[in-house]
Amino acid sequence: MAGYISEFFGYRAEDSSAVALCAANQKRCPFLGTQCTKVLSRDRTVSGVCSIHQSSDKSPDVICCPIRIYADDYKMLKTIARSAFKKEYNLYSGRAAVARAKNEGGAIAVFGHGWGGELRLPQRKGTGSYFVDWVLALLDEAGELIEFTAIEVQTIDTTGNYREARAALLKDRSLKSDTVGLNWENVSKRIIPQLIYKGQVLQREDLCRTGLYFVCPRPVYDRVLNRLGGKDKIPKFPTQPASIHFISYDYLSSFSDIADGEIVPLGITEEHCTTVYKVQEAFSAMDLPEGNVYRDAIRRSLYGNEE
Numbered sequence: 026m027a028g029y030i031s032e033f034f035g036y037r038a039e040d041s042s043a044v045a046l047c048a049a050n051q052k053r054c055p056f057l058g059t060q061c062t063k064v065l066s067r068d069r070t071v072s073g074v075c076s077i078h079q080s081s082d083k084s085p086d087v088i089c090c091p092i093r094i095y096a097d098d099y100k101m102l103k104t105i106a107r108s109a110f111k112k113e114y115n116l117y118s119g120r121a122a123v124a125r126a127k128n129e130g131g132a133i134a135v136f137g138h139g140w141g142g143e144l145r146l147p148q149r150k151g152t153g154s155y156f157v158d159w160v161l162a163l164l165d166e167a168g169e170l171i172e173f174t175a176i177e178v179q180t181i182d183t184t185g186n187y188r189e190a191r192a193a194l195l196k197d198r199s200l201k202s203d204t205v206g207l208n209w210e211n212v213s214k215r216i217i218p219q220l221i222y223k224g225q226v227l228q229r230e231d232l233c234r235t236g237l238y239f240v241c242p243r244p245v246y247d248r249v250l251n252r253l254g255g256k257d258k259i260p261k262f263p264t265q266p267a268s269i270h271f272i273s274y275d276y277l278s279s280f281s282d283i284a285d286g287e288i289v290p291l292g293i294t295e296e297h298c299t300t301v302y303k304v305q306e307a308f309s310a311m312d313l314p315e316g317n318v319y320r321d322a323i324r325r326s327l328y329g330n331e332e
Contacts, residue, residue, distance in 0.1 A: 028183075028205035030190050031086040031280070032075035032093070034061060035288055041198045042286035049073060049195060055288065056096045063090050065188070074187060077205055086280060087181045087207060088242040091158075094178055094274060095138075096291050101240060101274055102159065102176070104293060106133050108270075109174040109235040110163045126164035134162040137176075155226055157237070172232050177223065179216050179241045182208035212245060213252040217308050220269055224301030228267045236268030236301070243275035243294050250297065253307040259299050269304055271297040 030038045035055035036045035047053075052071040054061040063072040075093040078084045088094065094101055102116060114131045116122075119141020122134035136144050137159035146155045159176035185204030193201035220239055227233045241249070250256050250271060262268065273295040283289050 027080040027202035028077050028185070028187065028190075028207070029080065029200060029202055030074050030076075030187055030194060030205075031078050032289070033191075033194050034073040035075060035093075035096075036286075037280055037283060037289065038194060038200055039198075039280075040285045044286045046198070054092060056092050062092065065186075072191070074191065077181075077183065077187065077207070079207065080202060085244050086276065087244045088275070089181050089183055091178050091180050094180065094240065094242075094291070096288065100291070102135060102161065105174070105176055105238050105240070105272070106161050109161065109238070110172065112163065114163070116161070122162070122164055123168040126166065126168045130166045132164050132168075134164060134170075136160040136162070155223070157223055170232065172234055173230075174233060174235045174238065175223070175227055176238045176240060177216075177220065179212065179239070179245060181242065181245055182211050184208050209248050213249060216249060217252065217304070221301055221305045221308065224267065224269050224304070228301060230266070234266055235264050236266055236270065238270045238272055240272045240274045243273040246271060246273035246275075246295065253304060254310075256297055259297070259303055259307055261298055262300050262303070264298060265300070267300045267302060268298055269301050271299070 032038060034045070034048040034053065036042070036048060048055055052060050052073060061071050061073050063074070064070060065072055072090075075090050076086050076088045078086045099116070106116060107113065110133070112131065112133075114133050115125065115129065116133045116135050117125045119134055119136055122132045126132035135141055137157075144160060157175040158178045160173055161176070162173040163171050165171050184206040187203045187205040190201045190203035190205070193199045220237065224237045227237050250259065253259055264270070272293055274291060275294045277290045277292045277294070280289060
């Protein structure tokens with residue numbers, strides 16, 4: 026199935042306003058305020074593609090660049106911080122938060138993606154990783170660490186490419202289909218085991234009282250939960266150290282409702298808080314087909330419809 030670019034350098038692909046054209050010409054990401062950091066692997070061309078959709082009329086616009094999630098000056102981090110800590114403290118990069126906390130009666134230190142540097146965690150032997158995309162650390166009025174939480178962010182992986190569609194947008198802002206597709210299977214296979222592992226690691230942390238937040242676009246959120254059997258089969262639990270908070274962070278307005286020169290706003294559209302054990306249980310007990318499906322398929326191939 027063919028695919029289309031939905032957002033290009035932060036603006037709707039159809040947007041021909043001066044600000045949208047300027048962002049594309051300068052290869053500037055409006056969410057970072059610098060050049061887009063997403064590049065095409067073959068020749069290191071700056072991508073500029075924030076989201077895509079398939080050619081079907083019912084296909085949603087799916088965010089494919091994690092930086093898109095950080096719109097509005099990292100609003101997502103502030104939203105998660107309020108949810109986790111029930112505080113309205115300001116966010117600061119790593120060590121800088123200590124002095125700020127003393128001056129402001131408390132602050133939140135941020136680690137991840139250019140904020141505060143990488144945390145020095147022990148290396149793990151074998152498969153799996155301790156690392157999460159973001160750590161938010163709550164500091165009291167003395168600058169002392171009193172609590173922290175962790176955030177994992179996942180957008181959609183793509184297949185094929187959008188080089189011709191991208192070139193058409195740069196040339197005259199015309200929409201062109203391309204071979205780009207959505208790699209749902211890779212997202213589901215990779216992310217669920219990681220959530221289980223990291224959720225179990227965080228449960229053993231004395232100061233991580235809210236578990237792990239998993240933030241993703243609504244289509245990814247739906248696919249991951251459906252892969253686990255559906256929301257109805259995964260019971261909700263109150264926040265606890267073993268929590269996994271599934272957070273759908275997506276468009277709050279239809280693309281058609283947004284004027285040229287404006288960026289489509291994002292926010293939380295749905296939440297589902299459960300425990301790492303319920304996720305592990307659901308992942309281990311996924312529905313299996315009836316027995317002998319391979320045998321019957323082989324027979325159909327060999328003998329037609331005969332059983």
